[in-house]
Amino acid sequence: MCDIKYTPKDFKSNQEVRWCPGCGDYGILTSVQKAMAELGYPREQWAVISGIGCSSRFPYYMNTYGFHTIHGRAAAIASGVKCANPELKVIQVSGDGDATAIGGNHFIHAIRRNIDMTILLFNNEIYGLTKGQYSPTSEYGKVTKTSPYGTIEQPFRPAELALGAQGKFFARSIDTNVKLTAELVIKADKHKGTSLVEILQNCVIYNDGAHSIITDKEHKDDRQIVLRHDEPMLFGKDKKKGLMLNSKGRLIVVTIGEHGITEEDILVHDARCADPHIHWLLANMKAPELPVALGVIRNVEASCYNEKMEEQITMVKSSSKITCMEDLLNSGDTWDVD
Amino acid sequence: MSSKKEVIEMEEVVIRFSGDSGDGMQLTGTQFSDTSALFGNDVSTFPDYPAEIRAPQGTVGGVSGFQVHFGTTDIKTPGDYCDVLIAMNPAALKANLQWVKPSGTIIVNIDTFDEKQIAKAGYTSNPLEDNEQWSYNLVTAKITSMTIETLKDSGMDQKSMVRSKNMFALGMVYWLFNRPLEHTLDFLNQKFGKKPNVAESNKKVLQAGYDYAHNIQALAHNYQIVPAKIEKGTYRNITGNKATAWGLMAAAEKAGLPLFCGSYPITPATEILQELALRKDLGVKTFQAEDEIAGICTAIGASFAGNFAVTTTSGPGLALKTEASGLAVITELPLVIVNVQRGGPSTGLPTKTEQADLNQALYGRNGESTMPVIAASTSGNCFKYAFESSRIALEHMTPVILLTDGYLANGAQPWKIPSMKELPTIKAPIATEADTDFQPYNRDEETLVRKWAKPGTKGLEHRIGGLEKLNGSGAVSYIPENHEIMTHIRQEKIDRIADTIPEQEIIGDQDGGELLVIGWGGTYGHLATAVNELREEGKNVSLTHFNYICPLPKNTKEVFSKFNKHLVCEINLGQFANYLRSQQPDFKYEQYNKIMGLPFTVKELKEKINQLLEEK
Numbered sequence: 001m002c003d004i005k006y007t008p009k010d011f012k013s014n015q016e017v018r019w020c021p022g023c024g025d026y027g028i029l030t031s032v033q034k035a036m037a038e039l040g041y042p043r044e045q046w047a048v049i050s051g052i053g054c055s056s057r058f059p060y061y062m063n064t065y066g067f068h069t070i071h072g073r074a075a076a077i078a079s080g081v082k083c084a085n086p087e088l089k090v091i092q093v094s095g096d097g098d099a100t101a102i103g104g105n106h107f108i109h110a111i112r113r114n115i116d117m118t119i120l121l122f123n124n125e126i127y128g129l130t131k132g133q134y135s136p137t138s139e140y141g142k143v144t145k146t147s148p149y150g151t152i153e154q155p156f157r158p159a160e161l162a163l164g165a166q167g168k169f170f171a172r173s174i175d176t177n178v179k180l181t182a183e184l185v186i187k188a189d190k191h192k193g194t195s196l197v198e199i200l201q202n203c204v205i206y207n208d209g210a211h212s213i214i215t216d217k218e219h220k221d222d223r224q225i226v227l228r229h230d231e232p233m234l235f236g237k238d239k240k241k242g243l244m245l246n247s248k249g250r251l252i253v254v255t256i257g258e259h260g261i262t263e264e265d266i267l268v269h270d271a272r273c274a275d276p277h278i279h280w281l282l283a284n285m286k287a288p289e290l291p292v293a294l295g296v297i298r299n300v301e302a303s304c305y306n307e308k309m310e311e312q313i314t315m316v317k318s319s320s321k322i323t324c325m326e327d328l329l330n331s332g333d334t335w336d337v338d
Numbered sequence: 339m340s341s342k343k344e345v346i347e348m349e350e351v352v353i354r355f356s357g358d359s360g361d362g363m364q365l366t367g368t369q370f371s372d373t374s375a376l377f378g379n380d381v382s383t384f385p386d387y388p389a390e391i392r393a394p395q396g397t398v399g400g401v402s403g404f405q406v407h408f409g410t411t412d413i414k415t416p417g418d419y420c421d422v423l424i425a426m427n428p429a430a431l432k433a434n435l436q437w438v439k440p441s442g443t444i445i446v447n448i449d450t451f452d453e454k455q456i457a458k459a460g461y462t463s464n465p466l467e468d469n470e471q472w473s474y475n476l477v478t479a480k481i482t483s484m485t486i487e488t489l490k491d492s493g494m495d496q497k498s499m500v501r502s503k504n505m506f507a508l509g510m511v512y513w514l515f516n517r518p519l520e521h522t523l524d525f526l527n528q529k530f531g532k533k534p535n536v537a538e539s540n541k542k543v544l545q546a547g548y549d550y551a552h553n554i555q556a557l558a559h560n561y562q563i564v565p566a567k568i569e570k571g572t573y574r575n576i577t578g579n580k581a582t583a584w585g586l587m588a589a590a591e592k593a594g595l596p597l598f599c600g601s602y603p604i605t606p607a608t609e610i611l612q613e614l615a616l617r618k619d620l621g622v623k624t625f626q627a628e629d630e631i632a633g634i635c636t637a638i639g640a641s642f643a644g645n646f647a648v649t650t651t652s653g654p655g656l657a658l659k660t661e662a663s664g665l666a667v668i669t670e671l672p673l674v675i676v677n678v679q680r681g682g683p684s685t686g687l688p689t690k691t692e693q694a695d696l697n698q699a700l701y702g703r704n705g706e707s708t709m710p711v712i713a714a715s716t717s718g719n720c721f722k723y724a725f726e727s728s729r730i731a732l733e734h735m736t737p738v739i740l741l742t743d744g745y746l747a748n749g750a751q752p753w754k755i756p757s758m759k760e761l762p763t764i765k766a767p768i769a770t771e772a773d774t775d776f777q778p779y780n781r782d783e784e785t786l787v788r789k790w791a792k793p794g795t796k797g798l799e800h801r802i803g804g805l806e807k808l809n810g811s812g813a814v815s816y817i818p819e820n821h822e823i824m825t826h827i828r829q830e831k832i833d834r835i836a837d838t839i840p841e842q843e844i845i846g847d848q849d850g851g852e853l854l855v856i857g858w859g860g861t862y863g864h865l866a867t868a869v870n871e872l873r874e875e876g877k878n879v880s881l882t883h884f885n886y887i888c889p890l891p892k893n894t895k896e897v898f899s900k901f902n903k904h905l906v907c908e909i910n911l912g913q914f915a916n917y918l919r920s921q922q923p924d925f926k927y928e929q930y931n932k933i934m935g936l937p938f939t940v941k942e943l944k945e946k947i948n949q950l951l952e953e954k
Contacts, residue, residue: 068803068804080636083636085644085792105632322617335376338570
């Protein structure tokens with residue numbers, strides 16, 4: 001922390017923002033700048049690393065250190081940044097193509113290693129910068145320029161990739177919910193390890209309304225649930241709807257006051273449970289049958305890679321006889337020639 | 339029984355240990371060369387092994403060899419032909435007989451010469467019984483059965499006992515060349531510290547082999563190779579890969595920066611990553627990435643964050659790093675990319691040597707993206723050129739490719755230990771809070787180098803990336819004229835590195851002469867030996883050997899102009915020759931190329947040079 005009181009404006013760069021009018025990325029940019037101001041770390045401590053894609057223009061609009069890298073590799077580059085200088089606060093920005101297609105390998109391995117950084121995955125289920133081709137998160141059958149007869153492949157769900165890679169933090173927000181996104185970016189920062197925040201984002205040009213099933217005004221309240229640790233899983237306009245597990249271990253929607261259901265019967269969210277089973281079920285809920293889960297779905301403490309890296313170095317240094325190159329050069333078998 | 343043995347003094351000897359890839363021949367050869375180096379001989383080694391860890395037993399394809407050349411004189415190569423061949427089975431004999439000198443000694447493990455093994459090796463009859471025309475001194479020893487006999491009271495099972503048979507062979511060779519056993523005894527104690535019975539049995543077998551060689555009549559004499567007359571100083575044995583790792587670490591220390599290595603295991607480069615991983619005591623951070631791409635990308639991230647970053651690989655891995663290396667070019671971040679060349683294309687010959695990645699290093703990226711290319715030429719000077727590559731990367735804010743090869747990487751030689759005090763300080767152009775008018779792409783007028791502003795430095799927040807930059811501010815720019823300016827600046831920046839590198843030297847006639855042999859990288863030992871031998875015979879031939887490939891030393895043309903004929907020798911189809919044709923077009927370049935996954939032999943080089951000298 002530092003003495004300077006920041007405002008979101010302090011994190012705006014002098015570059016003109018060039019996303020399409022109405023793009024969901026504007027809302028996310030505002031959220032992140034808001035979160036950074038609230039977190040209050042010195043501005044020079046932030047490093048924002050991105051790959052390629054619309055979302056990856058992000059660093060140019062941030063008045064922090066920033067690196068716009070190459071397609072798919074941001075997670076690897078960000079891993080190097082954090083390990084090289086653990087003092088830095090690293091935010092890695094990716095789209096669904098960047099993170100789950102070309103960069104899928106780096107994405108899962110960064111999460112597996114639990115490197116202390118925040119990954120913001122803007123998921124608009126389309127390739128925008130190349131003008132509208134399907135992505136690994138596009139729904140089955142989606143018609144795009146490269147799938148004129150509909151896709152014939154099942155989409156990835158980023159949460160499943162993260163949990164499959166033993167992810168310790170997974171949260172989800174929507175681009176239009178600036179307040180929630182900012183809150184999640186803060187929580188992600190506070191979590192030690194790789195924190196994945198999936199932000200459902202709308203591409204107005206190539207995939208407009210991709211998330212409308214949960215964002216439409218008339219259904220919004222019934223199709224979204226914001227999960228909070230230790231609180232009952234309630235949603236709906238009057239918070240009368242809730243989630244329960246049925247006898248077969250599946251999540252179901254119930255209404256308080258119907259069939260004798262009381263608030264006592266509703267599941268209480270435990271984001272810190274190491275067993276990912278319930279997080280898996282929650283993260284995979286699909287509308288309209290079930291509400292889509294937002295908020296922090298999983299937040300588990302574990303050791304992180306960059307910390308262990310420092311620990312090992314400290315440990316070996318404390319016991320080794322070799323303290324500099326001169327020592328190393330002259331160690332072991334040597335002989336003198338006179 | 340005691341018999342008076344004749345001791346013969348020799349100047350140099352080449353020994354080749356060979357057996358199945360599981361027979362421990364690499365370890366045996368390494369022990370012999372370390373012992374010889376400690377004894378004071380000059381040494382050069384050449385491990386030659388199959389890509390398979392345990393290739394089909396008993397077949398020629400599975401033979402693993404380790405050649406040691408040691409002597410009282412300056413030894414520059416592992417030798418073309420061997421004086422002594424140790425063949426642990428018929429396949430080893432079959433694979434290596436062509437490399438034995440006519441008067442050489444062959445020690446075979448006769449226990450393995452049964453019908454089955456002979457057939458497996460591809461012989462139709464027992465080669466040892468069908469050898470009237472042989473001029474070799476053949477020593478047949480029951481190495482397997484004598485090993486078992488030695489260990490019969492150890493309580494070990496037969497399979498475990500047989501595993502020590504390489505020590506029996508090593509013991510025999512130690513006696514033959516009057517080597518002390520101490521180094522290997524210490525080594526065994528250390529290696530099997532937690533298994534004292536294994537250490538004991540190996541030591542017992544080593545001694546048994548030594549005693550056996552002493553006792554038998556077949557070895558009529560043993561040899562004395564007195565210590566070499568080499569430059570004063572403290573020495574150690576070092577392989578090219580270890581020297582590379584140490585050179586990188588020395589550079590980090592001299593630059594006052596933490597060293598970060600992002601890498602992925604690949605033959606024959608892996609030992610560099612392994613060596614760096616050991617050196618946490620020196621603060622080295624190693625990151626074994628999920629793939630080659632992540633290897634270089636984590637390194638680029640570390641470089642952006644202010645570490646001295648390196649990535650290590652071999653040919654196919656360099657291909658995978660191509661796109662990211664272009665990112666380092668356009669962002670002008672320091673980075674050393676070590677490419678230990680092996681036989682290609684594709685997976686090619688992973689354990690064999692080649693110089694065929696030169697084109698890839700020079701040209702293998704999209705766009706105009708020149709980066710310096712440096713090549714080491716001996717196992718020992720991998721240290722020097724790793725250090726030089728680091729200096730250039732850090733002081734000139736550029737990625738640099740360091741080329742070594744499988745031959746240098748795995749080969750070992752005695753190496754005079756440098757003093758850290760004598761190495762130059764490396765001054766990276768790091769921006770500080772005092773740089774109030776910092777702009778990421780402002781440049782030093784003389785070198786065209788930009789400043790390196792590390793994240794965490796107050797007031798220097800900036801953005802860089804793979805999109806074209808506006809000259810100076812570094813903002814994204816699509817202006818046509820700016821792209822042309824930036825492309826020229828990036829090229830000119832690399833060209834000006836020529837001002838900081840040493841001039842090209844001539845080995846031989848400084849004022850010029852008839853034939854100039856031109857080489858680069860790992861072929862130095864063979865080329866220098868061939869040229870020196872011919873010069874001793876009075877031939878008008880000199881050598882110039884390149885370590886700085888891009889940019890070339892400024893006096894290159896001047897050196898070439900002094901000679902009538904130019905012969906470029908390399909282990910590829912002529913990549914350096916073609917590069918010279920574009921860079922120095924005023925000369926007619928003759929070529930000598932070999933592409934067998936093996937180093938040159940001195941013999942074939944001399945033949946080619948003689949042929950050219952005789953041509954009118």
